[in-house]
Amino acid sequence: MTRLLVDDAALGYADHVVCPNVSVTIPDQRFTVIVGPNACGKSTLLKSLTRLLTPSRGRVLLDGEALHRQPTKALARSIGLLPQGPVAPDGIRVVDLVMRGRYPHQRLFSPWSPEDEQAVIAAMEATSIRHLSGRLVDELSGGQRQRVWMAVALAQQTPILLLDEPTTYLDLSHQIELLDLCRTLNRETGTTLVAVLHDLNQAARYADHLIAMKDGEVVAAGGPHEVLTEELVAEVFSLDARVITDPESGTPLVVPRWRR
């Protein structure tokens, strides 16, 4: 039994259901990646693992209890989220932004504690932004900024971390840097990671567990070698492609065929 799972749920918004019927288990201490074409419901699925979206039918469970029934701050000490394209407040310094990540560990009257301080330092060191601590976020490059946001999520110190398209708007080297960071985090601290990624090859390379979605439904779930076959790429992405072995990582590599 894994800690986090979606049990036969209907997910969506007030006016329309995106995923009428999904069941998903998130393996503990693994790096799970959700892939699928645009508007397939992958962000909706990720959001349902937080309080941002409550299922209209069925349940999303953490440790056997429905997510939206749990106290908000207690839940925030278990599950963290790096949302898509967050915007920093004007004139804020890196350190002040990272400190925001400690919110679920503080009470209304509780002071700033040494534990908070050590968590902020650890988060900044893990993301290699310690030297930027006193700088203004507005002055940083896109890659640095995304690492700052990652540090905010890390300062939250949750055993489960969700990432909604964390590599969007980053250039290739920063994408790899961020994914390497996620992999290290998962390997060293055993943090359960769930990410939505666009790039199939990156997904195959970094994921322990792949979830492929199409039209609001989970089409396949499992290890990258089982999931990422030529048939699945054709079915889910309507793409005629060869799947070969990545010479560097040994994971599946999707190479589209010439269209004839």
Add this chain to the structure above:
Amino acid sequence: MTTLDLGRPVLRLGRAGRPLLLLDARSAALCAGLWTATVLLAGWAALSGAAGITPADGLAALLGRGDEYTTMVVVEWRAPRIVMAVLLGACLAISGALFQNLTANPLGSPDVIGFQTGSYTGALVVMLLLGGGTAAVITGALTGGLLTAAIVFALASRRGAVRGVRLIIVGIGVSAMLASVNVWILLTATVEDAIMASLWGAGNLSGMSWPLVVPTATVSIVFLVAAALLARPMKVTQVGIPFATALGQNVRAVQIAAIVVGIGLIALSTATVGPVSFVALAAPQIARRLVRADGLALGPSAAIGALLLLLADVIAQRLDPDSPLPVGIVTVSIGGIYFLWLLIREGRTR
């Protein structure tokens, strides 16, 4: 164990290993300076004027050992007015800080979204159409302001969520309509009544007395404490609703609390002294420019608001001692100068 580089001087209050509070040094110094200036200005306001009083006599009167005349002038006439200016200046500034933070827009202050115009409408209805004393006018102003706020929020919300810019635009629209209603009510009144009502409408601190100051101070302290407690949650809301929610915040509850406290503070000040504009709009902006802090900067905002309103009232009284101005006229004038300066400055940097 290493410490954090905070990028600026920070005072760590409390035991060395377990500081209770991290206080921005610049912000603390600024607050100390501003409050010193406020106290000095208050002292000068209490002693100078038509009846000059020596510092020794003034102090004796405050301690209850002065002669009857000095006690009357300093304790009964001038002190309540000064206390009210300082208190309401702080209330207005914090109300502005809350609304600017909520709408994420420097123009999102309660006077822009129509609260004060609505209060004036309420007060005018009581003063000119229904007839009533001070208590009735306060009730009328409160009712008018709260109704206007409710209408503005109702018109600005879509699917239960209020967006900053929409709120401001709806507020300006409702405000303009109410302003014309106000003019119409004034035109139907006799000249004497219209002058009296206009004086209230300009925002006026004259005629303050302890029986009005004490309850106002009590209520304002409740709201000010609530605002201080909202400071940390609102800093988290600033990172955006998805992130704040993931950080365990009930964003909606925080926003509603901020709206209630923000409206409470502006309502308190408008009901007692009439619509004093510009302080709520500018004090938080001035504070942010001086401290360069993220978040609400409640301390510096309150200090600037208090000093600003007291200064405006002193200028209003002393400019022409024979015919003192309503304080609202001075704050509007200072506001105009501030905006010109802001435009020139922003024009240069772009």
